[in-house]
Amino acid sequence: MSGDNSCLDMSVPLRNLLNSVKCIRDRVQDGESTESNDSFSLQNFWDTLSQAVKAISQETTKLSLAFSKPPLPSPQDVETLAESIQKCILALSTVYYWLPKDQGMTLRRVVRDATTEVLDGIVQLIDIILNSPFQSLSQEQLTTTGGVWSSCDQFAHLPRDNQAAVLEALASCIGVVKDAIEEMEQAQAERHDPFSDVLDEEDLDSRGNQDTYWSESDRQLMAPCQGLMKASAACLKKLSAAVKANGKVDAPENIAQLDDLADISKEISPSVDDLALSLYPPMDYSGVEHNACKLASVLKKVLEITRACHVCLEGDLNWVQFLDGAVDHNLQKVKAMTPGSS
Missing domain, CATH: 1.20.1420.10 (Talin, central domain)
Incomplete structure (x- = not known):
């Protein structure tokens, strides 16, 4: 007791x-x-x-x-x-x-x-x-x-200031976007049903070709969508390089600008994932256009905030403008291939 x-x-x-x-x-x-x-x-x-x-x-x-x-x-x-x-x-x-x-x-x-x-x-x-x-x-x-x-x-391994913390956040986003691009490229390269590794034979037979394979028009629509995804990766990489080279933590205003970049950049990877998922068959063109527009809007916002940030020097305006044009170009192609879907 x-x-x-x-x-x-x-x-x-x-x-x-x-x-x-x-x-x-x-x-x-x-x-x-x-x-x-x-x-x-x-x-x-x-x-x-x-x-x-x-x-x-x-x-x-x-x-x-x-x-x-x-x-x-x-x-x-x-x-x-x-x-x-x-x-x-x-x-x-x-x-x-x-x-x-x-x-x-x-x-x-x-x-x-x-x-x-x-x-x-x-x-x-x-x-x-x-x-x-x-x-x-x-x-x-x-x-x-x-x-x-x-x-x-x-x-002992945490970032020691906000510049390092933002670089770490951007690196995480880059990894997610890169994985999404590689998975989509691999799915396209495979000649068999992209769902064959998760469905048994009976389920595959019941789905039929329409639900399991991309049509020629599907594949054509995928090209500008992948262009948007690749623009996302390029944007994050260029932005990361600019933050690393030009980012400053010497004043609250500069620190706050770095936070703005990190916050808006976090929206890229989930938007890329949403677009990638909507590209798998059976492809819903309305959903594809919606997700493409959403990703394009996020990228335009990232580029807009980057342009106004202290990390964007005169030499950086070239890649900002180029990617801005690439986003517009690919989005216009998506919209042209999905008439009446919106």
């Missing part, structure tokens, strides 16, 4: 810690950062944040080890561990809030997501310890502890 009471006593500070970490995590996800501060130092922010993350990793290790083998820690030891972890977590969240919005919303989202990931991992670890037999180290506990370490380690 006394053993049961001991386990019960130990679970109380852990449950309190669990609730505290969840509350802090929710505030980090939804809370606002501090206002602009003239004395803010980005270097000092990263140095302090790194120390906070290192402390969390160490305290998490202590907690996991305490419940990895007998003897069980005393309720007082568990209370001390819980207090230490809570102190470290509060320090991490406090430092996160130091980062003002005018240092870049893209950068802030990256730090917020990384911070939330650490807190999520600690929530999982505490939950596993509470719901596992004490004095036994489960594989799940080992895996989750390793997950917290990994989440902490990633802070």
